[in-house]
Amino acid sequence: MAFHELNDGQKLPEIGFGTYKLNGFSGTQSILSAIDAGYRLFDTAFNYQNEGTVGQAIHQSHVNRDELIIASKLPGKYYSNYQDSINLLQESLYRSKLDYFDLYLLHWPNPIDDHYLEAWHTLIQAQKFGLVKSIGVCNFLPEHIDRLQKETNKLPAVNQIELHPYFNQQTQRDYNQSQNILTQAWSPLGRASAILNDTVLVELAKKYKKNVGQLVLKWEISLGVLPIPKASSYTRQKGNLDLFDFEISSSDIERINSLTKPNGRNNHQDPAVYQEF
Numbered sequence: 376m377a378f379h380e381l382n383d384g385q386k387l388p389e390i391g392f393g394t395y396k397l398n399g400f401s402g403t404q405s406i407l408s409a410i411d412a413g414y415r416l417f418d419t420a421f422n423y424q425n426e427g428t429v430g431q432a433i434h435q436s437h438v439n440r441d442e443l444i445i446a447s448k449l450p451g452k453y454y455s456n457y458q459d460s461i462n463l464l465q466e467s468l469y470r471s472k473l474d475y476f477d478l479y480l481l482h483w484p485n486p487i488d489d490h491y492l493e494a495w496h497t498l499i500q501a502q503k504f505g506l507v508k509s510i511g512v513c514n515f516l517p518e519h520i521d522r523l524q525k526e527t528n529k530l531p532a533v534n535q536i537e538l539h540p541y542f543n544q545q546t547q548r549d550y551n552q553s554q555n556i557l558t559q560a561w562s563p564l565g566r567a568s569a570i571l572n573d574t575v576l577v578e579l580a581k582k583y584k585k586n587v588g589q590l591v592l593k594w595e596i597s598l599g600v601l602p603i604p605k606a607s608s609y610t611r612q613k614g615n616l617d618l619f620d621f622e623i624s625s626s627d628i629e630r631i632n633s634l635t636k637p638n639g640r641n642n643h644q645d646p647a648v649y650q651e652f
């Protein structure tokens with residue numbers, strides 16, 4: 376598998392694993408099986424209440440810590456107070472029994488609340504302290520990132536955004552690329568929504584002798600994006616990694632690109648107005 380090199384030099388694999396809704400004992404078993412299937416990047420968040428679940432799997436696994444990339448996220452509720460944010464980050468590390476996160480992200484810009492700039496200053500400090508290796512954002516629009524750059528002269532390494540065939544985010548992807556920011560795709564399978572039954576995708580999947588999930592994940596990788604699909608069972612986890620024995624033609628990539636819709640977001644979470652704490 377190839378790697379993405381971030382703007383701070385850290386390397387990430389081409390595909391990672393999402394852990395939203397994987398909690399407790401069964402969550403740990405799923406994450407352990409994902410490690411066995413071959414995933415090395417795991418995406419969690421304080422708000423998923425499973426940083427401990429992820430940490431438990433890491434500690435039970437046979438894979439060395441330094442071969443794994445663990446990403447977590449600061450929730451908006453803590454953005455405005457420096458000490459609260461640092462304490463929360465340390466609490467997250469204690470829960471996961473880790474000394475550092477490889478990647479730490481602001482979860483939402485929450486532009487109406489408007490404290491993401493303070494939170495970005497905190498992440499810069501956390502990186503200096505060695506609590507986190509790389510820092511980034513989720514769901515940030517160009518205007519939010521421009522402000523970070525202008526005020527701190529420090530660009531995120533990653534912007535994790537909703538991205539799937541019904542919302543392919545061409546404008547945001549182009550912007551991220553122009554700033555040397557890696558785009559990660561959340562809900563890369565559209566959270567198993569209508570996308571998986573789309574007639575064009577079903578037809579193309581048949582053509583490439585793959586399932587729709589594999590086709591969609593390969594399309595995202597072909598766009599230079601890092602998808603983080605979540606799957607509970609070993610069979611699906613393994614299947615979602617079986618992407619490296621075929622290439623999608625450029626005309627078929629265009630066909631998938633054309634499926635995007637102006638209101639294609641799954642849950643209408645437009646970061647210009649949506650807030651989550």
Ligand SMILES: NC(=O)C1=CN([C@@H]2O[C@H](COP(=O)(O)OP(=O)(O)OC[C@H]3O[C@@H](n4cnc5c(N)ncnc54)[C@H](OP(=O)(O)O)[C@@H]3O)[C@@H](O)[C@H]2O)C=CC1
Pocket residue numbers: 392393394395396418419482513514535536560561562563564565566567571586588589603604605606607608611614615
């Ligand atoms: N930064 C942010 O704001 C956000 C980040 N995220 C992150 O992104 C990750 C992925 O997004 P998520 O919303 O979970 O959605 P995904 O697009 O990854 O879809 C997950 C769903 O798809 C099913 N599934 C997985 N593989 C297949 C397959 N090959 N065929 C059919 N169904 C399949 C899973 O079922 P099952 O589990 O039963 O196998 C699950 O129901 C999250 O887990 C989280 O880590 C998500 C939302 C927002």
Ligand SMILES: O=C(O)C(=O)[C@@H](O)[C@H](O)C(=O)CO
Pocket residue numbers: 395420482642644651
């Ligand atoms: O899962 C996440 O990271 C989120 O930010 C949530 O908004 C999630 O998308 C959700 O569905 C909450 O209802």
